[in-house]
Amino acid sequence: MPPDGxxxxxxxxxxxxxxxxxxxxxxxxxxxxxxxSGTFTPFQLPAxxxxxxxxxxxxxxxxxxxxxxxxxxxALVSFAICAVGGVAIGMAMSRNxxxxxxxxxxxxxxxxxxxIAFLPVIILWLGVYDVSKISIIVIDAIFPVIAATxxxxxxxxxxxxxxxxxxxxxxxxxLWQIVLPAALPQIMTGLQVALPLxxxxxxVAEMLMGGYGLGGAMMTASRFANSTGVFxxxxxxxxxxxxxxxxxxxxxxxxxxxxxxxxEPTTA
Amino acid sequence: xxxxxxxxxxxxxxxxxMSVPAQIVVDQVSHLYRPPRGRExxxxxxxxxxxxxxxxxxxxxxxxxxxxxLLYLIGGFLPVETGAILVxxxxxxxxxxxxxxxxxxxxxxxxxTVRGNILYGLERQGMPKDEREQRALDxxxxxxxxxxxxxxxxxxxxxxxxxxxIARTLAFDPKILLMDEPFGALDAQTRGLxxxxxxxxxxxxxxxxxxxxxxxxxxxxxxxxxxxxxxxxxxxxTIVDTKFDKNDPAIFKAKAFVxxxxxxxxxxxxxxxxxxxxxx
Numbered sequence: 020m021p022p023d024g025x026x027x028x029x030x031x032x033x034x035x036x037x038x039x040x041x042x043x044x045x046x047x048x049x050x051x052x053x054x055x056s057g058t059f060t061p062f063q064l065p066a067x068x069x070x071x072x073x074x075x076x077x078x079x080x081x082x083x084x085x086x087x088x089x090x091x092x093x094a095l096v097s098f099a100i101c102a103v104g105g106v107a108i109g110m111a112m113s114r115n116x117x118x119x120x121x122x123x124x125x126x127x128x129x130x131x132x133x134x135i136a137f138l139p140v141i142i143l144w145l146g147v148y149d150v151s152k153i154s155i156i157v158i159d160a161i162f163p164v165i166a167a168t169x170x171x172x173x174x175x176x177x178x179x180x181x182x183x184x185x186x187x188x189x190x191x192x193x194l195w196q197i198v199l200p201a202a203l204p205q206i207m208t209g210l211q212v213a214l215p216l217x218x219x220x221x222x223v224a225e226m227l228m229g230g231y232g233l234g235g236a237m238m239t240a241s242r243f244a245n246s247t248g249v250f251x252x253x254x255x256x257x258x259x260x261x262x263x264x265x266x267x268x269x270x271x272x273x274x275x276x277x278x279x280x281x282x283e284p285t286t287a
Numbered sequence: 288x289x290x291x292x293x294x295x296x297x298x299x300x301x302x303x304x305m306s307v308p309a310q311i312v313v314d315q316v317s318h319l320y321r322p323p324r325g326r327e328x329x330x331x332x333x334x335x336x337x338x339x340x341x342x343x344x345x346x347x348x349x350x351x352x353x354x355x356x357l358l359y360l361i362g363g364f365l366p367v368e369t370g371a372i373l374v375x376x377x378x379x380x381x382x383x384x385x386x387x388x389x390x391x392x393x394x395x396x397x398x399x400t401v402r403g404n405i406l407y408g409l410e411r412q413g414m415p416k417d418e419r420e421q422r423a424l425d426x427x428x429x430x431x432x433x434x435x436x437x438x439x440x441x442x443x444x445x446x447x448x449x450x451x452x453i454a455r456t457l458a459f460d461p462k463i464l465l466m467d468e469p470f471g472a473l474d475a476q477t478r479g480l481x482x483x484x485x486x487x488x489x490x491x492x493x494x495x496x497x498x499x500x501x502x503x504x505x506x507x508x509x510x511x512x513x514x515x516x517x518x519x520x521x522x523x524x525t526i527v528d529t530k531f532d533k534n535d536p537a538i539f540k541a542k543a544f545v546x547x548x549x550x551x552x553x554x555x556x557x558x559x560x561x562x563x564x565x566x567x
Contacts, residue, residue: 178394181364184382186408186459196407200398277398277439 065247073251082236087259089232090225093149094217094263097156101213105161106206109168110194126165134159135220138227152224160216167209171202204278207271214267218260233259308376309337310495311361311463316370318356330356332520333370343489343496345510345529347503347555349562353521354499358465361497362388374463384412387461391468393452395440401427401451402436408459426454429488446477450484457488463495470505482509486533503552507544508533515554518562527551 037044047067053059054066061069077083111118138155145151175198183197225234233252240248318331330353338344346354359365361372363382372379374386382388395404402423409419427436430450440448449469456464469485470478482505489496500506506513507529517524529551531544538544 176392176394177364178390178392179396181359181362181382181388182390182394182396183407184364185362185384185386185388185456187384187411192411197396200396203398277400277441279441 062244062246065250069247070250070254073247074255077251083255086231086233086236087255090218090221090234091259093152093156093225093232094221097153097160097221098210098214098217100153100157101161101164101217102210104157105164105209105213106168108161109165109206110172110198112165112169113172114194122165126162130162130166135223135227138224142228147228147230152221152228155224156217156220159220160213163212163216164206164209167205167212168202171205171209172198174205175201204275207275211264211267211271214263215260218256218263222256310340310342310375311336311338311497312371312373313337313357313361314371314373316357316360316367316372318353318360318365318368320356329520331360332522334521334523335370336514336523336526338495338497341493341495343498343509343511345498345500345506345513346516347500347506347513347551348516348521349518349555349559350501351562352516352518352558354516355467356521358388358467358497358499361463362386362465364388384408384459385461386463386465387456387459388465388467389449389452389456389469391471393440393448393472395448395452395455397440400437400439401432401443401454404440404451405455405458408455412459422458426458429457429491430454430484444477445473446481449473449481453485453488457492461494463497464489466496466498468499468501471500471502478505485509490533501555503555504539504548507531507548507551508538513551515551516558518558524558525554527554 050064051067054061054064074083077086108118108122112122113119135155137158141151141155141158145154179201180193180197183193188196221232222234222237225232226238227234229235229238233256237249237252240246240252313334313336316331316334317329320328320330322328334353334357336344336357346357348354356365360367361374361379363379363386367379396407399407405423405426406419409422414422424436427433430453432447432450432454435443435447440451443451449472453469470481473481486509496510498506498509508531511528511530513527513529515524515527516522527547527550529547531538531541531547535541
């Protein structure tokens with residue numbers, strides 16, 4: 020016998036999942052039906068069930084865990100570097116004229132550039148292993164963090180800073196105790212943009228450089244004309260990306276419990 | 288000590304019946320406002336004002352007359368470039384906890400609770416932990432926010448936010464309270480309650496108050512003296528004595544009070560019209 024209230028809870032959970040992921044479910048169902056209808060050859064579009072079977076087999080052999088771990092490792096290490104470095108550069112730019120003078124043109128030119136185009140140069144200089152992969156990811160994903168930090172600090176009301184000075188805060192204390200927390204909501208927004216970017220660039224870099232990792236596994240599958248393997252990679256990346264974005268939204272709610280938005284329904 | 292005394296004597300024309308040396312001396316202060324874009328504006332033009340210890344002075348004038356600028360100069364938030372401002376005989380150089388400020392839009396730290404906001408200043412003053420916890424509670428009680436100690440500003444109404452801001456400033460015990468249109472962002476009922484409450488608090492913890500407002504009745508009700516400022520460039524046009532029995536519940540209907548409001552309103556009206564004309 021399940022405990023009291025259990026069926027209601029289960030029903031509620033199912034309801035939430037069904038309503039929330041309805042469009043995804045329709046898409047997946049359409050995929051399966053289309054693949055089985057014979058409109059496409061299994062090479063052009065393998066059935067979803069076969070793709071899931073392939074993912075299961077990869078999970079059993081341990082390939083899935085290794086590839087996922089490697090891709091996540093590259094993405095998350097890069098993300099950590101972007102977070103610390105981006106906030107540091109952004110802070111330096113808003114507080115130091117020299118730093119602003121130096122970095123501002125780089126940001127303006129670099130932000131809209133397709134940074135992945137640097138990949139051949141990065142490979143030439145740093146090789147094809149993790150250092151070069153992490154470098155290209157950082158180069159790509161650090162820009163939104165810097166930009167968000169600069170804008171966030173610019174937007175702090177002077178009254179807030181004046182209040183802190185009025186109460187006797189010294190310059191060094193201001194940075195950690197006032198400027199950083201006041202800028203946090205917008206910095207978090209920058210980090211939420213950067214996180215999926217790190218995953219995207221990690222997969223793209225792996226696809227271009229080969230080796231282990233989800234992107235590398237997809238390229239290998241592609242070379243062996245194994246379209247089920249390619250589609251398995253796409254599904255895996257989609258699920259991981261969703262989990263990362265979700266985790267980040269949760270972290271935001273945790274960190275910004277004091278913020279106005281904590282009292283409002285979530286959109287992420 | 289000699290120079291400031293001389294100065295305050297020289298300023299006798301502004302405040303003729305000065306028996307004690309003024310706590311705050313504003314002497315011939317001009318301030319040029321330089322916007323990032325556009326022309327420079329002379330915000331204050333040779334403003335002089337003395338404020339005695341424990342006096343409540345209102346700065347009244349149309350918007351853009353530089354009354355907030357004068358407050359920020361006294362607070363040390365803006366640099367004094369022309370003229371001099373002395374507090375207790377010493378020139379103002381930087382913000383300090385001897386001059387506590389309350390802003391129109393509260394400027395609370397949104398990531399700190401009511402208690403955390405009040406504790407911050409006490410921490411910076413180096414007060415021992417037990418003492419500051421107790422003091423924070425005392426001031427939460429003083430402004431009637433019991434039960435909201437652990438609420439964040441985003442969970443409070445405008446009036447409660449301003450109570451928190453006032454408690455936060457009073458808690459670090461400034462000798463001088465600088466209030467920049469503190470009730471300007473509140474609805475009429477809340478404003479009335481907060482005015483009475485401010486008077487109650489001020490009578491319990493007497494401090495020198497400089498109170499910026501554009502509400503004539505508020506200025507006459509709260510202040511001992513009202514300095515009426517002219518439109519751009521900001522000057523002090525006249526200073527009017529407005530001492531009334533604040534605890535009289537019928538004060539708003541008293542003839543003398545109504546006449547005083549009328550008199551000052553007429554002074555301000557000209558300036559407000561002038562300010563309107565200049566803007567359009």
